[in-house]
Amino acid sequence: DTAVSQTPKYLVTQMGNDKSIKCEQNLGHDTMYWYKQDSKKFLKIMFSYNNKELIINETVPNRFSPKSPDKAHLNLHINSLELGDSAVYFCASSRGYNSPLHFGNGTRLTVT
């Protein structure tokens, strides 16, 4: 049983395109996140939603737009992709305050 699942696992696209990454969790958690891990392996938070409400929005270009249709899903849409967007994007979820994060398997995005 996959707890946090992301699709697609790999995404190769050209500059200027628009793409989406989907995430679903079956853990019953209230909070979901998007993290970006760059080529230097630094893992940085992008967004966090709690019960479909945006609670964390780090300094991320507005080309990135998260959407949470319900508390089990958090999708990430990226417009006008740039070379610098190439990274691994991890979705995660947690039960709430002081609870650890459970990560999905990641989506490796390559922009050419």
Next chain:
Amino acid sequence: QKEVEQNSGPLSVPEGAIASLNCTYSDRGSQSFFWYRQYSGKSPELIMFIYSNGDKEDGRFTAQLNKASQYVSLLIRDSQPSDSATYLCAPLGTGFQKLVFGTGTRLLVSP
């Protein structure tokens, strides 16, 4: 100053030795601390968490926390080659539920 600082390594230890991984953080309000292990090409997985000053042991792993010094560490006893991975320190930031990750320490355990 970085929010979370870890030595990037690699930290090389022989099989059976104790590996000591260190982390300092800048947010004095952090109350909870998590250690994640990440194998190459995989997602981070939780291995330990600690909330109180002192030591917390779980199997071969011991987490140590000193809030006054803003320091948290992870000891791995009887290191195994399968422990070779990057270890990420993650304090929980004050305010919203936000884990701030260090850049990680790469551990290499040689047979």
